[in-house]
Amino acid sequence: MSTSCSLHCDGKDTGKAISKRMAYEVFLGGSCNPTTWRIDIAIPTLQSLGITYYNPQVSHWSPELIAQEYEAKETARVLLFVIDDRTRNCAGIIETAELAGTRRESLIVVIHPYRQGQSILGEIVSNQEYYELTNGLLVLQYLMERQRIPIFESISAALNCTSKILRNTTNVQDLHSEDGIRPSRISFGQQGTDITKLREAFKSLDNNDTGTISFAEALMILQNNGKCNIPVSDVRNGVNRSDAHEKPMIEKLSSYGDAREQRVNFEQFCAIANEWSWRLKNNGVTCESEILSVWRILYRKASKFLRRALIHPFNRFLDWTNSIIIDSEKKDLYIAVVDKDLIWLESSAIPLIESLGLTLHRSSTNEFNVRVLPLELQRMKNSRLIMVVIPHHTRGIALMALAAHLIGLRAKLVLCVQALPEGFSVSGEKLTEQATKDYNRGRIYLSDMATREGVPVYENIDDALQHAIQIIQSPC
Template identity: 40%
Template structure:
């Protein structure tokens, strides 16, 4: 169909479809946040009707060239962040490299084995931060090399935890740098990282971190690579033709990422909410006619209604002998309703209709199984409303700083908020979930001292790179202290996760963003920012 569709959008489609089919109950939305939603952890699938809806909506948005909405928390060009970055640029005196080789270090050999020989073959200058004997004197040298390199080439290898590399790559993608990112995702629990076996919970958090970084990078229109040779070829082209990674296309064997911020999941939720109005798995065509108008703000024409009746009842209109259309006798499933909306919403009539194809491809067994639509209001994952504060950061079992402290204080001062911890966690940054962040005026990220918070640190770092109005609370992990889920980390693991925290803190300090150790002080700062605004 020639419709570029990146990973996070595909996962959003699957996630929302699963939300619409789950039979588990959810509580009503609260005034400031949302109700708790529990979902299955299975991958899920799309029905034919859902696929029709998503693809036609995607095609419509591409043809209209839907613009990206403004990020409300992004500060003005004259902000403290921009001033500090400008000062750093003015102070650069080190030579400029063409490529900075960032990412996994430790015992990895990807630089020496592959990247450096290829760069030398092409006469490309580079800076290699991986050295045999490290000293503090290299910190400033590495920092200047990173600031002055034309292309930042980052590889996240599964042989290390990559905490700093994830946080760093997320920041760079948000700060409008030429970033080439190669991801080598973790395979399975029990694999060794730096000689230590990875638990199932740690493996899942590392995978979620990698996936979130990919979603953040692709949200900027930057392609992510899985093969280093391919990435090196594209790096050479970027330098040779002085283009951006976003300019790579099919001729470079790169899938273009078009409209990366476009969200489609809310379309299915809107249809679902319009459909769920009875205690039956079907609605009549008369009811569907009303629901169609609610969703599209258009009426189904007489011709369209006639065509639906013909397909469903297996007769021609002239066989009705002048009788009125039996709208109350024709029943539709949710999948058929999706097909009707996909077909008629944009008034593009074809000789063979999508919902008619649906009937021809459904086997008798599939018809018997049907589509078990839950009869409950589905809480939207996202909202178009604007809130004062986004409550980002650590989530999970035993993490209650939002409910215990932040939310009561925000309500006391009459401030609205988005609480992502109340939604179903998909392990990715879905477009609808990213919209929650970008519809908030101030972003608060709390990285607890009893959680790994890999994906949350990467997300905070990305919006820090974008120059958003953030407040951070970063607490270090303590050796021997259990996590909120009961796990106890090794000394090496504590060191790895704390290095990520230190990098995020240092980068925030460089950009003039307030960082606290105490959650109360961080929330007070957020409230003061909202008052000043």
């Protein structure tokens, strides 16, 4: 590499192959026009620190820049992405979601949340669109936090940590709250213990508000927390042998029948988590996130009120290929659909799948959000193949983020991506020309990403299902 070349790049130097130039330390990704965060904040700071960067935001973009941007991103030591609230961020959210699966050690993300009543490119955002955009951001944040990727609200703090990572050769997972990262909603505290609202965790599984969840669902979340496997009977018997002062508040679990089918209430859910953590500690089992080592102490010493707030409901890091799978819950196919496509699923897809002797994990929701994602992701992991439909009748930002993340995790996947028609209405609300272009740009970006990674993409939902079935039935 020539050392006489400029240390910085604004994407205009297309006459040389990037491999012959200085390799850039930072790739400046995320929101582009009309945002000016790169030129106003990021570039001056990086230049003052002597850090090289690649800036993909140019006044006149050309297709020749695609290969250059891709290689700059692949070779950069830090990927700094800013998701600004002045754009719909369709491509930015999709790209960040994928990178959360492939580049978790080097991804730094700043997120500026949307505001009700704000405008984007001169258009007032309706309440319905505000909800969908916000849900898309929340899904992205959830997927990032599962990978222990910190989120920043300040570009300046993110730049300081970028310098820290480059100069101290550390990973983003080693950053702390004093570095300016936003407190995680689902990740652990600095001492390896997470204190969250147990009731929220329980409700995330109790979709029908029955007051109970299955024993299998409780174990599902705990098994996600690391490569740990403890016999169901051991957990059940341990809960039933709880200390005398705990027994009045915890009803014994049944010793008969299939324990996984048993329904457990909120108090039993606490006890199961407590017993699981104790066995991990005393059996010398070490999970990747070191998550459960002090649960039992906290649980026993806490008051009854605090016991209702001590649990870690979700895993920090999803190891897609090495996760623990319950044999009885393995299925051939998982299909993620929403709204009108639920009718297609029930009337067309399920009868065809069952007639072929195949098994299905159907999505149990009409909306993919952080409340249902833990269980839905587990069902996806317990399936041989995942099919995700990005329909033409929704904005689809959350589903696109989820699909991109699955691509990043190298999940076995088939996509159906449908463009939004011009002048189309979503839930009775007509989309503007600019909004239609933005959401379709996201669909194009997702389709290109999938094709590049070898993921089949279809526009017709029946064609996508037929291809998925062919993959499942293939002996390879």
